[in-house]
Amino acid sequence: MxxxxxxxxxxxxxxxxxxxxxxxxxxxxxxxxxxxxxxxxxxxxxxxxxxxxxxxxxxxxxxxxxxxxxxxxxxxxxxDLHDIKPLSRAERHAIMTFLNDGVDLEDVLRRSVQLLSQLTRQAAIVQLPTLTVSRVKHCEVVSLSPVRLLLVLITDTGRVDQRNVELDAPLDTEEVHRVRDMLNSALVGKSLNDASSSLADVVNNAPEELRTALISACTVLIETLVEQPSDRIILAGASNLTRGARNLPSGLPMVIQALEEQVVVLKLLANVRDPGDVTVLIGEENKTERLHGASVVTTAYGAGDAALGGMGVVGPTFMDYTGTIAKVSAVARYVSQVLAGE
The missing domain is CATH 1.10.10.10 (Winged helix-like DNA-binding domain superfamily/Winged helix DNA-binding domain)
Incomplete structure (x- = not known):
């Protein structure tokens, strides 16, 4: 009884x-x-x-x-949720079609947060692949002026990062190409953490006429990409939160302000490590006080079992948990499939 x-x-x-x-x-x-x-x-x-x-x-x-x-x-x-209702065939087809039209990884991820914000009518967030798990595919070196270079770093996950390098002395076109080749010899196929020692070897073995330029380029790469990797966030649908403004205990401006701070969003997306797992934080379970009036549903996307980044939805505590969990999980799964070329 x-x-x-x-x-x-x-x-x-x-x-x-x-x-x-x-x-x-x-x-x-x-x-x-x-x-x-x-x-x-x-x-x-x-x-x-x-x-x-x-x-x-x-x-x-x-x-x-x-x-x-x-x-x-x-x-x-x-x-107590055990069986999450799967999306309809029409919904799944629409998601795959929209994501497959992405021209590169960043476009696919931008489309994914647009989809999530539309499907859930909440704010959606996604993290570009972290540089710590990416391997360098190519480093292009572009001469912006005789004394300024642009380094364009492309990873195997499709991420692109750019950095400017100021030179003490001008380089001609041939010297720029030599710098590019030496940087690629140290970077290609390596994670940025692994490449740091290779970059140090490049400097130690650099020909005298390129030593100063290579020191400047390698210093920029190590300081800004290896030691302080920049994690980029894409946010969509923050205006959807206005629908529940009166019900958010900590106030709408506080929630939106928190979402505009990259470090706050990165902490939210760090909760889930494995693709397929979904984390739900409700109200005061969020460590950031400004999000105490909101609920956050997050998961990871990736290639195989390796997570490349996180994505999720932020909304009021009265959000549709069943539907939101299903949609976040589905979009992340399809993003992973697109990245894997399936």
Whole structure:
């Protein structure tokens, strides 16, 4: 009997959360009975709601109103999700078609956050592949002036980073090509961390006429790409958060401001390490105080089992968790397939 009571109360909580997500209006016992056809009396439902409230899963904001889920209630709801409804065939086809039209990796990822923000009607974020897991495919050296070079670093994940190098003395076209060849001999096929020692060897073995230029170029590469790799973030759909502005306890401006700070977003995307895993942080589970009024659903995309970066959705705590988890997971999976050439 105790087991039946616990299961019924779990169903009541699930129904309250689902109804509140759909309406953002407090949920009463009469409405629950009418909408969900629960095989018990209204008095039993009211008693269950009283118990759920005493346990901290729901709260009655006003004496005459229905109940509203708490963060603990949302967490229980998410933890009890076992079967996430897959996307429809039409939705899957639309996602793949849109992503397959991307011209390069950054375009594919930009399309992925546009899709996520449209599908979930929340703010979507994605991280470009981290340089720590990328290997250098090529380093192009372009002469912007006799005393300024542009280094264009291209990785095997399709990421492109550019850095300017100021020279103490001018280089002619042939010398620029020699610098390029020597840098590529040290960089190609290596991760940036592994390439740092090779860059040091380039400087040590540099011909006298190119030594100063190579010192400048290698210093820029090591200091800005190896020691301080820049992780780039793409954000889409932040304006969608205005739909729930009145319901965000910490206030809409605080949430949007937090999303504009790269370090905050990177911390959010660092929660999931493996493609296929989805993390849900609700309210105060977020370490950043300005996100205490929001929920965050994140996962990783990658090649095979290796994660290249993270992506996810940020929205109010009353977001549609079931649909959001399914859509974040699906888009990440299809991004991985596109990157793998499938």
């Amino acid at each position: 105790a087991g039946e009571t616990a299961r019924r109360r779990q169903e009541v909580l699930r129904a309250i959360v689902a109804d509140y997500i759909a309406s953002q209006e407090p949920v009463g016992s009469k409405a629950l009975l009418e909408r969900h056809h629960l095989p018990v009396s209204s008095a039993t439902i009211r008693n269950d709601m009283t118990v759920l409230e005493s346990e901290g899963y729901i709260v009655q904001e006003h004496a005459s109103s229905g109940r509203v889920p708490t963060e603990k209630g949302y967490r229980r709801f998410v933890d």
